[in-house]
Amino acid sequence: MPIKLLSEKVSYSSEPGRLQILILGKIERxxxxxxxxxxxxxxxxxxxxxxxxxxxxxxxxxxxxxxxxxxxxxxxxxxxxxxxxxRGGNELIKIEGGVLTLKKSFYTYGKSRTFNLNQITDFQRIDLTKTSIVYNYENGWWVLGGEKLSFNYHGTYVKFAMQISEPVRDRVYHLIHQEIMKAGKAVV
Incomplete structure (x- = not known):
């Protein structure tokens, strides 16, 4: 499975029935x-x-x-x-076998959360005004936050894809959306 780069922090690999996206937590030295x-x-x-x-x-x-x-x-x-x-964290987004798996890792330690694709609704990009205080705080390199994508799962909004640029966010959104549609799942 070849790995393709979307940016210096974001890479993905795709094959039929499987998509894996890795977002690194690295910042400048x-x-x-x-x-x-x-x-x-x-x-x-x-x-x-x-x-x-x-x-x-x-x-x-x-x-x-x-x-x-x-x-x-x-x-x-x-x-x-x-x-x-x-220093060594990352965010893993994986779609395989009708399941979306999200994992935020601190080096190798982290807990995976799985979501059935049939029960995901309202998959969307998170848009904040660039001049707002919330936008500037969430995208600060000194905090964990700044999620760019979200979906509704059993009445709870799940946010992920931390602190990536908007063009990369849009590409990640399309990759995930295409994989969900290939699996035959309707995303409202």
Whole structure:
């Protein structure tokens, strides 16, 4: 099965009855370095707060530190996930045997979600105004998000194809749509 490139981040392979699309999470090296710097600074700030927590005996101050550290840990987890995904993550979209499989991988670890093609409705492109705050946030390299395609599955919208350009998004949309139509499934 020959692999074809749609962009430096997106490749696909196709044969009768099977389509596989791979979207890499890579970013430029300088952006990755900035993300690492931010992550290290965040670790340092958390370490300072933890050391102050351990030094104090004031109960009210300890409560403030605990509340701060809960938020700190949450954002540490978010940025750590982004960093790991940008270093070696990818998104796999596969259609085979009447099933659409989506997998977001962090290196080799990731959970696959499968969807029966017969039950997918409202397959569409996600269009956001380029001047909106949501567009700029979702397409930032410092977040996991910016999905460009979606469909309805049992009343829930499933979004995928993170942070690809609009021309590539349109090509991916057509590849998936053609494969669904070949399988004889109606997409509303």
């Amino acid at each position: 300088w952006k990755e370095s900035l993300l690492l710097g931010w992550l290290l600074a965040w670790f340092f700030c958390g370490g300072v707060v933890i050391s102050e927590y351990l030094k104090t005996d004031d109960r009210d101050l300890k409560m403030i530190f605990v509340i701060f550290l809960v938020f700190w840990a949450y954002y540490l987890w978010r940025v750590l996930r982004v960093f790991i995904f940008r």
